[in-house]
Amino acid sequence: MFYLNEIYIFGHGVETTQKLSGSTPHDQLLIQTSNSFVGLLLFVVGFLVFMVAFVKDREFQSFFAKGCVLLHISMALWRVNFERRLEDLAWDWPRQAVGDVVLALSWVFFLLYTWREKYD
Incomplete structure (x- = not known):
């Protein structure tokens, strides 16, 4: 959806991306879940900063x-x-x-x- 693999390749290179993306389906699912929580955390932090701006x-x-x-x-x-x-x-x-x-x-x-x- 967000082309995470391409972003990782751009930031870290192909070899490192393959190592960081997990070798088993279970590892890949854990990494995708972690990325989802990171995205949610970034949204919450951005919303918090937006709310603080009006204080x-x-x-x-x-x-x-x-x-x-x-x-x-x-x-x-x-x-x-x-x-x-x-x-x-x-x-x-x-x-x-x-x-x-x-x-x-x-x-x-x-x-x-x-x-x-x-x-x-």
Whole structure:
């Protein structure tokens, strides 16, 4: 439906995609179920961010942004500590870790902008 195999090939290459897609039908079903839950989680997180955008309370938005910074830094640390040990994903983790740090910085810039508005 979403051409996941082609996306994996584009991101990781043919050989790694074959390894990551599972060797048995049971493994493939587990991976597809996991991908479905990841998609659902992304939808819920996007909906949550959309709802928070309409909250007028600056303290809550600041709390939410700090949580997002913590989440992105945690993901970057996870990639550095664990994903680099996986042979098939070893070359991919630096790019993703940098992406996580950049996303965390975007929330830090949001916090600095709201802090500047608060104390101006």
